[in-house]
Amino acid sequence: MFKNGTSATYGFLKQSEEQFLCSEPNTTSCGNNFCMVCITKYWDSKDLCLCPLSQENFYRRPKLCVNTTYKEVVENFKRTRDKGKDESPSKPGKVPCDVCTGTKRKALKSCLVCLASYCKTHLEPHQIASPLKRHKLINPVENLVDRICQKHDRLLELFCRTDQTCVCQFCTEADHKTHDTVPIEEE
Numbered sequence: 001m002f003k004n005g006t007s008a009t010y011g012f013l014k015q016s017e018e019q020f021l022c023s024e025p026n027t028t029s030c031g032n033n034f035c036m037v038c039i040t041k042y043w044d045s046k047d048l049c050l051c052p053l054s055q056e057n058f059y060r061r062p063k064l065c066v067n068t069t070y071k072e073v074v075e076n077f078k079r080t081r082d083k084g085k086d087e088s089p090s091k092p093g094k095v096p097c098d099v100c101t102g103t104k105r106k107a108l109k110s111c112l113v114c115l116a117s118y119c120k121t122h123l124e125p126h127q128i129a130s131p132l133k134r135h136k137l138i139n140p141v142e143n144l145v146d147r148i149c150q151k152h153d154r155l156l157e158l159f160c161r162t163d164q165t166c167v168c169q170f171c172t173e174a175d176h177k178t179h180d181t182v183p184i185e186e187e
Helices: 036-044 068-083 120-128
Strands: 007-009 012-014 025-027 033-035 109-111 116-118 158-160 165-167 181-183
Touching (some): 025 068, 116 120
Antiparallel strands (some): 007 012, 025 033, 158 165
């Protein structure tokens, strides 16, 4: 339900963006805003027809008017929210962005140089800044620290087909010198 700055559902106050998720806001004669569906459900569940916030009693169910200004605010909020749909929160089985604070967004790429995964917003510097453009980006993977060679402390960029393991460049010049190795992406 809409209420200037907070949302109320059946007398309980909630602080969140939920106030912008209901259908178009309507204003009661006491000046409070509610979506039509929510206020109708509320009134249908009560014996008296009163405002859930101000407790003003209406002798009969009032005719509500759409609050056009508040409706514009709601529509702008929904448009802004929908712009970032490709940056939905990370779900189980999906790689989360390592930079996001709070709700972790789904990572679009992982950087093998930074050893971090990035959502669309946090990936932007890798697409703009010249030094970062040279970094090796791959499809998102979890646990990038596991992509470092324990022996040489270098990035595991190659796959040894002979031993069926990931190796770094130094490994191919020593222990895997005669083995069949290919870039990880190729494998």
